[in-house]
Amino acid sequence: MNVFNYFRGVVETALDELVAAGRLPKGLDTAKVTVEPPRDPSHGDLSTNAAMVLAKPAGLKPRELAEGLAERLRGAGSVETVEVAGPGFINLRLADDFWRARVAEILRAGLHYGRSDLGAGQKVNVEYVSANPTGPLTVGHARGAVVGDALAGLLEKAGFAVAREYYINDAGAQVDTLARSAYLRYREALGEEIGEIPPGMYPGDYLKEVGGALAERDGPRWLEADETDWLPVVRGFAIDLLMRQVKRDLHALGVNQSVFTSERSLVEAGAVDEVMRTLEARDLVYIGVLEPPKGKKPEDWEPRPQTLFRATAFGDDVDRPLRKSDGSWTYFANDMAYHLDKFRRGFHRQIDVWGADHGGYVKRMQAAVRALTEEQARLEIVLCQLVKLSKGGIEVKMSKRSGSFVTLRELIEEVGAGVVRFVMLTRKSDAQLDFDLEKVLEQSRDNPVFYVQYAHARCRSVLRHAAEAMPHLPQGPTLAQVGLAGLTDSAELALIKQMAHWPRVVEQAAFACEPHRVAFYLYDLASGFHALWTKGKDDASLRFLLEEDPELTAARLALVEAVRATIASGLQVIGVQPVEELR
């Protein structure tokens, strides 16, 4: 149950009653009415702005409306007290039994706790990583991979039907360069002395494996061949091999996209031609000359007629080229085809996760989707800022040219997939993130991964001790049946209320496409649990395990298991495995 949504319904009902009684006019728009937890807990459990929002359209004073509404709410189930405060807030305090019932509910739901039907099964496509298949994934790709995957998990939790996709950029000049670079390594593998890798080629050692594998499969047959003959073969071979490694590395991070769409096969299947026909039919393509870009001018700029998409008709700043001067399609034209393809597959809502350096392409791609789908599809874009890698406070320099970049695989081997995933979500995605290889392994409150995992491990520890010391007590799911009336301490109730926020966090984070909120919520929940734990140090009557009071102990075990389940539910959303103990 989402407590806040539930009581919003209660407020709506009370408003309807006031309308029926002639104390409010009919047809009021209640869209802006909210029921939220007040920032200050002393104001109560729930707070609504209904009276302030509706006062003006109803022609009443806020306090006056609030009093009338409060009167109705006093009769509602589980409501203990109702107070009107400040400019017209209505603060509700709920019965302790209502909150205790949440514990049983959480235990029944287990890992599913927090699931929402906000999405109502609507199809959403989340596309992320989509790195060029020209080398291994690096730390730079890790953030997009985690943010995209966690967002997908979050939307699933919120009731959307999510598809996770990867767009393979296997067309264009970069993969030709890859082919030529791999061909050098192929000759090298067959005993040729290739010397320095020429500028403009990919220098990385990882291509030796590609060259070696090709030599093994095909032998020397391409040595004397023309480039036009060997290039497509080498290119296809290299892309296949590198994509296998990309998938392997993503798998190690717990990222497993179900659809991989090849740019090249889309183009070869004529998808771009279809885009052109669609645009031409709507008069959205023309031949024109663009203004030179202001600021930094390319040295070889010259005005030139081009095939342009009328992007300005859909909110972009300038019209965008679709064809290169050699007649081939621009990347943008191909990408339009891909997004149209997603629409054809039934995705009216699409989310792309991009690096912040692609920020300049947001408007044009959104314009393209609007144009191609006649406004039936919506494209949202989540931008991810850079990750600054350091070790013990000293920056780790990364340069692709010198080959001294840290690969995703190395990162996972060094700190573990769970740590990588959690830490990548400790900042909102459009803010720069510092990733310190030493700090993320530290066992202190300063390290959120540890802090949250420690809370989970502590819950497990209590439950293990209970099973040993008081084996006759219920364990696991049967805890949902125990009497909870013994949970009366303010810290216990506060923790339950915190857990009751989880369904709300899921909905709000999903609505905002901000998976980092899950990590922040888990940190807060862990903090609440650690606080309760230590309270039992000061006051022995608050300890979880009391051998002389099995009934109360059972209630507290239920609470501990609920905390554990909520943490596990949150970690599952962001794809992190909860730990049983810390060593």
Added chain:
RNA sequence: GUCCCCGUAGCUCAGCCGGAUAGAGCACAGGAUUCCUAAUCCUGGGGUCGCAGGUUCGAAUCCUGCCGGGGACGCCA
């Protein structure tokens, strides 16, 4: 020149489809350990929410302008 993102405590950052006295961690000062893991917890000081206007019953949050930092700007992907 145009567009996008950012500017909140000494430091790192939450909070932003408007809501009551703006939060957390670190750092700093003090305190809690026969105990279910002190790997934790509690208390305290610390703020012109970049600046100036506007909308509103109410603005860190929305709008406009400016200042400062970053990024992008025809045939790279």
